[in-house]
Amino acid sequence: MLSTRDLVVGYDERTVLDGLDLTLPADAFTVIVGPNACGKSTLLRTMARLLTPSRGAVLLDGTAIRDLPTREVAQRLGVLPQSPLVPEGVTVADLVGRGRQPYQRWWRQWSERDGAAVDEAMALADVAALADRPVDTLSGGQRQRVWIAMTLAQDTETLLLDEPTTFLDLAHQVEVLDLLHRLRVERGRTVVAVLHDLNQAARYADHLVAMRAGRVVAVGPPREILTVELVRDVFGLDCVVVPCPVSGAPLVVPALTTPSLTAAVPAALPDSSSALPDGSSTTAPSAVSSSTPSAVSSSTTSSAVSSSAGPSAG
Amino acid sequence: MSARPLTEAHPRSAPAGRTLLRLGPLRAPVRRRPLLVAAALVALLAAAGVLSLSLGTPYVAPPDVLRALTGAGTPYDLVVLDLRLPRLVLAAVAGAAFGVAGTLVQSVSRNPLASPDVIGITQGAGLAATVALTSGVAAVLIAPAALLGGLAAAAAVFALGARHGLAAQRFVLAGVAVAFGVRALIEVVLMAADPIDGMRAQIWLLGTLAGKGWTETAWIAATLLALLPALLWAGWALNSTALDDDTARGLGLRPVARRVGLAGTGVLAAAMATAQVGAVDFVALVAPQLARRLVRAERPPLLCSALLGALLLTLADLAGRRLFAPTQLPAGVLTAAIGGPYLIFLLLRRRRGPS
Numbered sequence: 001m002l003s004t005r006d007l008v009v010g011y012d013e014r015t016v017l018d019g020l021d022l023t024l025p026a027d028a029f030t031v032i033v034g035p036n037a038c039g040k041s042t043l044l045r046t047m048a049r050l051l052t053p054s055r056g057a058v059l060l061d062g063t064a065i066r067d068l069p070t071r072e073v074a075q076r077l078g079v080l081p082q083s084p085l086v087p088e089g090v091t092v093a094d095l096v097g098r099g100r101q102p103y104q105r106w107w108r109q110w111s112e113r114d115g116a117a118v119d120e121a122m123a124l125a126d127v128a129a130l131a132d133r134p135v136d137t138l139s140g141g142q143r144q145r146v147w148i149a150m151t152l153a154q155d156t157e158t159l160l161l162d163e164p165t166t167f168l169d170l171a172h173q174v175e176v177l178d179l180l181h182r183l184r185v186e187r188g189r190t191v192v193a194v195l196h197d198l199n200q201a202a203r204y205a206d207h208l209v210a211m212r213a214g215r216v217v218a219v220g221p222p223r224e225i226l227t228v229e230l231v232r233d234v235f236g237l238d239c240v241v242v243p244c245p246v247s248g249a250p251l252v253v254p255a256l257t258t259p260s261l262t263a264a265v266p267a268a269l270p271d272s273s274s275a276l277p278d279g280s281s282t283t284a285p286s287a288v289s290s291s292t293p294s295a296v297s298s299s300t301t302s303s304a305v306s307s308s309a310g311p312s313a314g
Numbered sequence: 315m316s317a318r319p320l321t322e323a324h325p326r327s328a329p330a331g332r333t334l335l336r337l338g339p340l341r342a343p344v345r346r347r348p349l350l351v352a353a354a355l356v357a358l359l360a361a362a363g364v365l366s367l368s369l370g371t372p373y374v375a376p377p378d379v380l381r382a383l384t385g386a387g388t389p390y391d392l393v394v395l396d397l398r399l400p401r402l403v404l405a406a407v408a409g410a411a412f413g414v415a416g417t418l419v420q421s422v423s424r425n426p427l428a429s430p431d432v433i434g435i436t437q438g439a440g441l442a443a444t445v446a447l448t449s450g451v452a453a454v455l456i457a458p459a460a461l462l463g464g465l466a467a468a469a470a471v472f473a474l475g476a477r478h479g480l481a482a483q484r485f486v487l488a489g490v491a492v493a494f495g496v497r498a499l500i501e502v503v504l505m506a507a508d509p510i511d512g513m514r515a516q517i518w519l520l521g522t523l524a525g526k527g528w529t530e531t532a533w534i535a536a537t538l539l540a541l542l543p544a545l546l547w548a549g550w551a552l553n554s555t556a557l558d559d560d561t562a563r564g565l566g567l568r569p570v571a572r573r574v575g576l577a578g579t580g581v582l583a584a585a586m587a588t589a590q591v592g593a594v595d596f597v598a599l600v601a602p603q604l605a606r607r608l609v610r611a612e613r614p615p616l617l618c619s620a621l622l623g624a625l626l627l628t629l630a631d632l633a634g635r636r637l638f639a640p641t642q643l644p645a646g647v648l649t650a651a652i653g654g655p656y657l658i659f660l661l662l663r664r665r666r667g668p669s
Contacts, residue, residue, distance in 0.1 A: 050560050074566025081564065087556030089612035099556065101565040107548035109342040110334060154565065 001026040002047055002077070002158055002192070008055035009039075009046050016042045017214045019056070022208070023032055029184040031201040035210035035235050040194045041082065041162055043211070047192070048160045050077035055240075060158075074102035078156035080147055082163050086135050092146050093131040096122055099153030116154050124177060124187075125149035141172030148179060159183065161193040165200070173197075177204050202226050202249040209287045210234050226250040342550075348609040348618055355621035359406065362625060366405075366632045367398045371639070395443040400527025403588075405631040405645070406624040407534045408523075409433035409597055411587035413605070413623020414538070416598030417614040418548060418580030421555045422573045423489075428658065429599035430464075431585030433489025436595070437496035439588040444500050444515040448507035456518075456532070457589045464489040464585030467492055472574070479559065479570035480577065491625020521594030521646030523631050544579045549575060550615045556613060594646045596653025597623050597630075603660065626652070 003023040010016050016039045022193075024030050031143070032040045045051045047058050049065050058063040065073055078099075081189045087095070099121065100114040122128040125145045130138065135146055144164060151159055165173040181204055183189040195201045201208060202222040210218045210225070218225045231239045231252055238255040329541065332343040356593045367379045374382070374390045416429045423433075430436055442463025472480065474488035500519070504512050527528040538545075551572050553561055562569040584598060597629075601623035602614030608622075609615050631646035 045560075048564060049562055070563075070568065071566040074564065079560075079564035081558070081560035084561045085556075085558035087612055090556065094612075098554065098565065101554065101567060106547050107340050107342075109550060111341065151564070 003059045004043075004047065004056065005059060007043075007046060007053050007058065008057035009042055009051055009053045015214070017046070017053075020214070022209065022216055022217065022219070024190070024192055024209075026186070026190050027188055029181060029204060030193070030207040030209060031205035032192070032194045032209045032211060033196075033198055033201050033234075034217075037204040038211045038234075039214040040209075044160055044192065044194050045081075048077065048162075049073060049079075050081065051089065061140065071102050074154065074156075076156050077158050077160065078151040078154040078193050079160045080162065080164060082149055086143065088136060089134055091132055091134055092096075092127055092138075092149075093122070094148060095135050096127070096149045096153050099150040099155075102154060103245070106114050117155050121149045121152035121224050124152055141168055141175060144168060144172070144176055145179065148176070152183070154155065156189075158190040158192065161191070163194050163196060165197070170264065182203070198226070198231070198252045199249075200246070202251065203244065203247045222250055226252070242312065279285070345609065345611070348611065348615050351605070351608045351615075351618050352362070352621060355618060355625060357623060359625050362481055362628045362632065363402055363406070363462050364384070366402050366628060367394050368406070369632065369636050370398065376646075389485040400531065401523050401631065402628065403528075403536075404523055404526055404531045405628045407531050407538070407589045408591045408594070409557065409601070409627030410620040411534050411538055411583045411623070411626040412594065412597040412627065413601040413619040413621070414545065415584035415587070416600075417552075417586070417602040417605075417616050417619040418576050419598070420602050421552045421613055422482070422577045422580070423486045424556065425486050426603050426655075427599070428486050428489065429596075429602075430580065430588070431593065431595050431598060432466040433486065434471055434492035434496055435581055435584045436466045436588050436593045437493045437500065438470075439464035440519050440587060440593045441500050442466075442504070443518050443592070444503050444507075446512040447515040447518060448503060451509075457530070460589035461585050464588055465581065467496055468578075468581040468585065472577070480573045481559075485573075485577070512570060517644060518592045519646075520644040521588075521592035521649075522634075522644035523591055524642060524644070526591065533590055534587050537583060541579055541582060546618065548573060548579055552613060552616065592644075592646060594630075594649055595627050595628065596649045596656070600649075600653055600656050601626055604656075 001024065004020055007020040007022075008015065020043065022043075032044060032284075034040045034193055042051065047065075049058065049070070052066075052163070057066065059065065060068065060073065060076060065077075088123060097114070098118060100110075103114065119128070119233050122131060125148050127142065128144050130142060130146070135143060138146065147160055148161075148164070151161075159180075164180070166287050168176065177200060180191050180193060181257050184191050184206070205222050208218070208220060208222045208225060209216060217234050225252050226241060228239060228241050231237055231241070238257065240255060241250050241255045242253060243249070243251065332345050335344045341353055364376050364379055368374045368376050370393075372390070372393060378388050379394055380392050382391050383399075386587075388394075411429070415435075419433060419610045420426055420428050438458040439465070442494070443456055443460040446459040453461070471485070471492050475481070475485040475490065478484050504515060507515065511605045554565070554567055554569070554572065555571075555576065557565070557567075559569045560562055602619040605618040605622045606614040608609075626649065627645060630642055630652065631645040634643040634645045634648045637648075
């Protein structure tokens with residue numbers, strides 16, 4: 001279980017986090033949200049010991065992380081930074097194999113367990129078929145799955161991911177989030193991610209952490225804490241929160257703020273806004289109502305994706 | 315692309331394309347290709363060695379060379395064993411040191427154009443040697459002075475590059491800056507020097523093996539031997555130099571300490587080799603990249619780079635001795651002559667390749 005105690009982190013003169021206390025539940029998918037520069041990435045990077053706090057501590061099962069050997073931490077806590085550098089020419093299997101570093105020494109560079117962990121990680125992230133391809137020839141979505149496979153090969157109980165869906169198209173975003181969700185449900189991993197998209201956070205998170213200006217504003221299950229007031233507090237945005245027609249999770253729809261947009265509504269908006277719920281509920285109404293948010297089938301998701309992508313593109 | 319994962323029935327006993335090397339408690343996955351390349355390089359080096367011992371005035375037939383080497387006693391013992399062998403071994407050992415140094419510096423800087431002669435180590439040694447040669451210091455002190463000069467230049471590069479944890483770009487930039495500054499100082503010293511001393515310094519700066527032998531070899535070999543534990547570690551640690559610092563830290567590594575250790579090892583090898591044979595250019599630059607292409611790896615391989623460095627310097631010295639005989643060219647001139655076209659080749663390859 002990961003927690004922070006009186007955490008103060010800053011860059012040079014600027015303090016980003018000022019006395020932050022937070023406990024992240026084990027065996028949950030925690031998503032950290034907040035506006036740009038609210039300190040959410042800083043928090044994640046500090047918890048992953050990529051940044052050193054100037055005061056306070058990050059605790060892993062009650063022990064300050066800086067008092068633990070870095071190798072031991074790497075066996076318990078995996079991290080995927082925001083945009084890792086792909087080594088030139090390295091193959092998928094090789095890169096995933098680097099995830100075994102915390103278990104290796106220069107005199108014992110490979111063991112049977114390493115092989116098994118790499119194979120399992122590649123299967124789980126669905127990159128086994130790409131094993132011998134150079135990573136720099138893959139698409140963005142494939143590449144992200146390879147990086148996730150590398151952190152999976154690390155075989156840690158906790159995984160921290162810094163905006164794992166940035167730079168991916170919507171279908172690949174869903175793919176990555178589904179994978180993280182499966183890790184939590186099927187493998188009992190504790191997953192912590194920073195996400196930009198509130199609605200994706202609401203759909204996938206068991207536990208939501210909303211931050212603003214270096215402070216935690218609200219913590220809890222999305223269905224309990226994601227309200228109009230919270231979005232106004234955190235993002236300074238007026239919105240409507242409705243149940244998502246597909247998952248039932250809260251869905252944040254920004255209120256219309258510009259008169260000219262309102263004027264354009266009769267022509268474009270009613271069509272596209274009604275097409276999504278009607279379309280998906282007529283195609284598979286029973287599947288939608290019976291499925292829990294955790295078991296959204298990929299076919300439902302992809303039909304929702306394609307029906308929403310159509311009008312907005314046109 | 316298939317949607318279903320292709321799970322293999324058995325876990326890989328070693329990563330793809332590799333054989334697991336077991337040596338007592340030692341477990342290391344090694345690629346098959348580098349082993350083959352290394353074997354081929356050893357064979358080529360042996361052939362080049364025999365050729366180097368046999369060519370010259372007088373010419374010694376290869377069978378006689380082999381007989382002399384095995385101690386059978388031939389009329390050519392003096393020529394082969396006392397005149398040519400020391401120089402040959404020195405070329406091989408110094409070349410290997412340059413290959414090792416180039417590999418380490420290039421991997422740390424993630425830059426195929428970085429090498430000890432680009433980041434100021436060679437220039438530092440050159441400045442110290444030039445000062446020593448033009449100020450009438452005893453000849454035995456020239457190599458130690460050059461060694462200190464090389465290490466001092468490296469210290470300057472480390473100090474300048476250290477602010478951001480010896481990050482790749484900064485490391486190279488600091489090195490290039492130091493190299494240019496020191497080169498200017500060398501010119502100043504040469505201008506002020508007595509012309510005869512200046513000429514001797516110029517020859518040192520080109521790098522030559524003429525008149526050198528076992529003593530120089532012993533110094534370089536002892537340095538490499540002392541660095542052996544570091545080199546064994548480096549062969550492993552080099553695997554992570556291509557990862558960015560955040561990813562490396564996430565894997566429990568200490569990227570900054572690693573870079574300092576690797577670059578420091580390379581600097582020691584380069585400074586000692588340069589101090590003994592002079593500023594032989596380009597071997598440290600070319601050998602690692604050529605070796606990398608031969609083994610088709612994502613980074614220069616340590617062992618093959620060392621072997622290739624040895625082969626290159628052996629051939630360069632042989633060519634320098636024989637190409638314009640009886641005039642002898644310093645080996646450094648030949649390596650520079652190979653190095654220039656090689657850089658052009660590298661540029662052309664990069665443009666054509668998949669980036």
